[in-house]
Amino acid sequence: MRELTLLAQLTDTHVTDPATTEVLYADHNGRLAAAVASINTESPRVDAVIATGDLAQWGAPREYEELIELLAPLSAPVLPLSGNHDEGKRLRSCFPDHPWADAEHSSWVTNVGKVRIVGLDSTRAGESGAELDAERLEWLDVALSADHAGPTLLAMHHPPFKSGIDWMDEGGFVGLDSFIEVISAHRIDRILCGHLHRPMTAVVGGHLAEVGPSTAVHVELDLATDAPRRVILDPIGYRLLAVSPDDTEHVEDARWNIVGHTRYVDTGRAAFEPDWSN
Ligand SMILES: [Fe+2]
Ligand SMILES: [Fe+2]
Numbered sequence: 001m002r003e004l005t006l007l008a009q010l011t012d013t014h015v016t017d018p019a020t021t022e023v024l025y026a027d028h029n030g031r032l033a034a035a036v037a038s039i040n041t042e043s044p045r046v047d048a049v050i051a052t053g054d055l056a057q058w059g060a061p062r063e064y065e066e067l068i069e070l071l072a073p074l075s076a077p078v079l080p081l082s083g084n085h086d087e088g089k090r091l092r093s094c095f096p097d098h099p100w101a102d103a104e105h106s107s108w109v110t111n112v113g114k115v116r117i118v119g120l121d122s123t124r125a126g127e128s129g130a131e132l133d134a135e136r137l138e139w140l141d142v143a144l145s146a147d148h149a150g151p152t153l154l155a156m157h158h159p160p161f162k163s164g165i166d167w168m169d170e171g172g173f174v175g176l177d178s179f180i181e182v183i184s185a186h187r188i189d190r191i192l193c194g195h196l197h198r199p200m201t202a203v204v205g206g207h208l209a210e211v212g213p214s215t216a217v218h219v220e221l222d223l224a225t226d227a228p229r230r231v232i233l234d235p236i237g238y239r240l241l242a243v244s245p246d247d248t249e250h251v252e253d254a255r256w257n258i259v260g261h262t263r264y265v266d267t268g269r270a271a272f273e274p275d276w277s278n
Pocket of ligand 2 (some may be wrong): 157
């Protein structure tokens with residue numbers, strides 16, 4: 001039987017308080033429930049679910065209670081990361097057994113089968129953009145330097161590249177050049193991100209970085225410099241990463257084969273401009 005580790009990535013679930021009066025453009029909680037139900041029916045079974053941040057809409061206690069209820073049916077363990085919409089300490093308290101690095105930031109390292117997954121907290125307090133200061137970069141360098149025979153995945157909420165959708169890039173990424181310097185010195189088999197609310201890929205520091213689809217709503221793909229802040233209810237879903245030993249003899253040093261898939265679980269709707277005032 002072939003050796004396979006199957007990982008799902010959920011991102012930007014933006015779970016809401018069921019009693020919210022906020023104007024929503026999609027049923028975030030219902031859409032997450034649909035994704036969870038779908039993950040549970042994957043065959044072969046998913047070994048772990050990486051949740052790359054913005055798990056709650058505003059970081060409120062009731063939202064996290066709802067998040068835990070929505071994730072409870074998963075048969076695979078959840079590996080959570082904080083996003084700019086999350087409240088880091090509250091998120092950590094929902095997952096008390098998770099191997100958090102320390103009390104100050106929500107980073108972690110864990111192994112799933114032979115796959116090492118490094119979760120890096122890229123949030124900047126009170127801001128939508130990313131920040132990796134010297135302390136977090138030192139932590140990352142140490143984590144990536146530890147001996148490991150299998151593949152390494154790096155998961156983080158903010159993508160380390162500009163999307164070209166200007167209004168999504170406005171938050172910026174403090175410490176990006178230093179981050180790229182650190183990761184360039186290590187073998188990383190895939191970087192998994194969220195935050196951008198639509199799937200995309202880029203190569204950063206010699207590594208493939210991928211953004212997963214949000215389960216809540218997407219932003220419109222509009223690369224014009226004056227693009228309006230439009231949201232679109234594209235079909236939502238989650239990523240699946242199938243990790244197996246590479247038996248391709250003609251590719252030198254290709255020790256692991258990591259194939260990324262996207263599973264769609266809901267249908268879409270045309271683009272529209274939401275009411276940003278609430
Ligand atoms: Fe988000
Ligand atoms: Fe975000």
